[in-house]
Amino acid sequence: MAGRGAKSLSDRAVFAAIALWLVSVATGFGLLWKYKSTPGAPPLALETRWPAASRIERDPQHATLLMFVHPRCPCTRASVAELSRLMGRLSGQLAARVVFVRPQGVEDDWERGELWARAASIPGAAAVLDKGGAEAERFDARTSGQVLLYDPAGRLVFSGGITPSRGHEGDSFGQRRIVSLIETGSADRADSPVFGCALRASLQSANKEER
Amino acid sequence: MSATAWSAQDAVAAIVRRAEERFEAHRLQVWKSTDRMFAWLMLGQWVFAIVIALTFSPYGWEGKQRTVHMHVWSALLLGGLISAAPVSLALLRPGWVVTRHVIAASQMLWSALLIHLTGGRIETHFHVFGSLGFLAAYRDWPLLLTATVAVAADHLVRGLVWPESVYGIVNPEWWRFLEHAFWVVFSVSILARLCRMSLKDMRTAAERGAELEALSEGEWRRSSVLERPETAAS
Numbered sequence: 360m361a362g363r364g365a366k367s368l369s370d371r372a373v374f375a376a377i378a379l380w381l382v383s384v385a386t387g388f389g390l391l392w393k394y395k396s397t398p399g400a401p402p403l404a405l406e407t408r409w410p411a412a413s414r415i416e417r418d419p420q421h422a423t424l425l426m427f428v429h430p431r432c433p434c435t436r437a438s439v440a441e442l443s444r445l446m447g448r449l450s451g452q453l454a455a456r457v458v459f460v461r462p463q464g465v466e467d468d469w470e471r472g473e474l475w476a477r478a479a480s481i482p483g484a485a486a487v488l489d490k491g492g493a494e495a496e497r498f499d500a501r502t503s504g505q506v507l508l509y510d511p512a513g514r515l516v517f518s519g520g521i522t523p524s525r526g527h528e529g530d531s532f533g534q535r536r537i538v539s540l541i542e543t544g545s546a547d548r549a550d551s552p553v554f555g556c557a558l559r560a561s562l563q564s565a566n567k568e569e570r
Numbered sequence: 571m572s573a574t575a576w577s578a579q580d581a582v583a584a585i586v587r588r589a590e591e592r593f594e595a596h597r598l599q600v601w602k603s604t605d606r607m608f609a610w611l612m613l614g615q616w617v618f619a620i621v622i623a624l625t626f627s628p629y630g631w632e633g634k635q636r637t638v639h640m641h642v643w644s645a646l647l648l649g650g651l652i653s654a655a656p657v658s659l660a661l662l663r664p665g666w667v668v669t670r671h672v673i674a675a676s677q678m679l680w681s682a683l684l685i686h687l688t689g690g691r692i693e694t695h696f697h698v699f700g701s702l703g704f705l706a707a708y709r710d711w712p713l714l715l716t717a718t719v720a721v722a723a724d725h726l727v728r729g730l731v732w733p734e735s736v737y738g739i740v741n742p743e744w745w746r747f748l749e750h751a752f753w754v755v756f757s758v759s760i761l762a763r764l765c766r767m768s769l770k771d772m773r774t775a776a777e778r779g780a781e782l783e784a785l786s787e788g789e790w791r792r793s794s795v796l797e798r799p800e801t802a803a804s
Binding site for chain 1: 626627628629630631632633634636639640641644647648651652654655659663668672679682683686689690691692728731732
């Protein structure tokens, strides 16, 4: 009855095409999920105390949270959004420093953009510039969105990410552990996967270009 | 007498038949025009997704080196793929039942892709409920079931392998799936009722139209009979 004029394709061929389409779409979503759920490189040589050589200001009265950020990584938008929620929840109990890693060989103000403005507007957080990535190397941060939590004595108590997947907002193991550490002093684990653009690889390529 | 009764019964049967024809023609017209609307919507969503990806996540970065972000490829290729089947069917087989069901499933797939592209923003989840409302334009309630099954399958699979991407928390309670399902079923149940009411209205309109046709045909016949002698006389 319907579509009588367009019966040139047989029903069987149409159903086969639809089945193929479904498999292709499922594969596409599978690849997207894989990309979004694959964490970046974790720190390999993390010091258990705040590095003495660091120029980043640590709060001796409260726990200090560091988040290392690639200034132009779109996936890190979710990390900054989650940091904003975290700071709202732990208001007054935590000091945050969002460290923007500027690679060598880029123009001044390269890091100034939407992420910087967002990070700087979070109550209790400060945006900090890391020229050439020296601080990122010092703290062994390799992936944008890497969070390090230090207690008021400067001991590292947590290392990980605070998004559930790459560029995806929502509750995560990392956030829950940080909240638990701040509110109760303990958590089931002291780490979580980090999702975002690579920081360390960028430093290597910048150095290669310099040589 | 019996001949009169027979002809009256015949006339009623003819009106019922005609009403059914009018109803089916109207329904087919609704299906075809809604197929066309969704074909445009699918293309519009594709363009929208590409614009979203290019605006908010154009590049993936490694230091100062950049590459085209996965979101751009997803919007371009996966988005194109999602739209390909419904648009093709809407053009080649408008009004076909399979076309509508593929469109219903595709619309839900679009919700899933847009949620990914916007980084899981809670606001993008409204696309699911907006889409259910659009699908009600077909006035064919089983389509809402197809859409619901597509949403449920997406939630089930992701809820098992990646719960935080669906529920926003990492270890949801076992009944969390039911909470999400409840709001979809809530929406679908009312929309399905509206579809049935709309169909009833269409059927009533078709019956009245058929009766009016029969009446005007009867009038025309009577006037033809009355006018015939005058015509003959002139």
